[in-house]
Amino acid sequence: MEEYYDERADYDLSSEASEEEEALPWISWFCSLSGHEFFCQVDEEFIDDEFNLTGLAQQVNYYSEALDIILDIDNEDSLDERLEGSEIAMVEMSAEILYGLIHSRYILTRAGLEQMAQKYQNAEFGYCPRYLCSQTKVLPCGLTDLLEQETVRLYCPSCHDVYTCSGSRFQTVDGKTRPIFFPLYFSCAYFGTTFPHLFFDTFPQLAPKNALSTRNQPPAIYTPKIFGFGVSKLSRISSLMKWLRMKPSDESAIEEYKSTKFLPSSNSNIGSNNDISIDESA
Amino acid sequence: MYSIEDQVEDWKTVFLAQKGNSIFCNVDDSYIADPFNLTNLDKDIDNYKSALKLILNDITLSKIKGLHLKKIWDSACFLYGQIHARYILTNDGMLKMLDKYENSAFGTCPRVQCDQQSLIPVGIDDRVGVARVKFYCCNCEDVYEPDGQCNKEIDGAFFTTTFPHLFFLSFPHLKPKTKFKIDRYVPRMFGYKIYRHSKLHKWQERERTKAIWESISKLPV
Secondary structure: OHHHHHHHHHHHHHOOHHHHHHHOOHHHHHHHOOOOOOOOOOOHHHHHOHHHHOOOOOOOOOHHHHHHHHOOOOOHHHHHHHOOHHHHHHHHHHHHHHHHHHHHHHOOOHHHHHHHHHHHHOOOOOEOOEHHHOOOEOEEEOOOOOOOOOEOEEEEOOOOEEEEOOOOEEEEEOOEEEEEOOOOOOEHHHOOOOHHHHHHHHOHHHOOOOOOOOOOOOOOOOOOEEOOEEOOOOOOOOOOOHHHHOOOOOHHHHHHHHHOOOOOOHHHHHHHHHHHHHHHHO | OOOHHHHHOOHHHHHHHOOOHHHOOOOOHHHHHOHHHHOOOOOOOOOHHHHHHHHOOOOOHHHOOHHHHHHHHHHHHHHHHHHHHHHOOOHHHHHHHHHHHHOOOOOEOOEHHHOOOEEEEEOOOOOOOOOEOEEEEOOOOEEEOOOOOOOOOOEHHHOOOOHHHHHHHHOHHHOOOOOOOOOOOOOEEOOEEOHHHHHHHHHHHHHHHHHHHHHHHOOOO
């Protein structure tokens, strides 16, 4: 591999851009595109192992051709012979989808989590837009694991809420501010619903302090004021959403929070029972 | 900003057309011309008189000598911001901001569950130079940082801490009526809810019920 990269370094000065693109492995090239900053580079060994790709063949068209593209297996000529021009574009599309789906599995492994932790510490995913979260770093997150449902969202570990990616937020890396154009069109399935929570289970030191309770600190909740006076609870514009950002802060509240037992609500029980009975009858 | 074509135009038009300044509304000339509305503003602004003349187009940019131009321009922007802070609390100003709000000129809420609710500008402090402008969402009742479209350097005091709340008090029909529904993000791992988050949610929802009961019990019979 090292020799390979040395060759590339020589190309950089002398040769044309197209040759440079060919010299890069597909995965590195794909992750370096603008707007693809969220993706980490999946190990080729991980993709080589067929066990890791179980069930993906049904979700992606042109599965084997797409896999060849991702792994740079050199049968481009045969691809050109077998497929028409329009089909090659579709194969490239499905290579992108396949890579996204492999990516969502890879970032749940130890190696993937560590790569993402590196990116998280460099704040490559941006910051929470909420003012009172005071620039907490966010993680990409999906709201479903299904393809083509929604685009990727951002999860803030401080307020435990999800935000949309703005088209042009600004990010500071190495003291320079540059705009980043988030992949607005990327499916949320490329990151998955599980990832941010598994991430903070694996690296609890990266989670913000006071994530679940703020001992001896006033809670970071916005209080509306009109000419310096608070708004009455009886007013038409009284705050009804304060509970959303509340965290137990004083001793009695923390005690109460600790004694809270989470029991699944009766509605969800009924729902799941119904599901089971439907399955059995089918 | 200092080109010859601009000199022909109205100062306010030039100012509002600048990139990122679209969140300001157009303050009526008659409001600026009334000295009662400008009480106390002359104290902490350099070149107050020339700045005021510039805003009211009594002098054109070409008449100001080169070195003073930048200074007077800056204090005119500063003065306009402070007048703006007072103007948007009046009836006329609120109607102008309503027009902008209904066109989502201030952007939409980044929170997913708020479903593109329009935002409205708010200040964190009424003193100039303390905090920059932020945006208030009336659905989740929280404050967000501006996104790329807006000029981030605008001072929050030009929009006041009062404005959004007085705005929704004046136009209560604009407040979403979905307040009594719990619509929130539930973290899941491999499809299962997470114990510590669910515990916090349970606690928060109990606090919510408490707050609602408290407000109902205080209602006049």
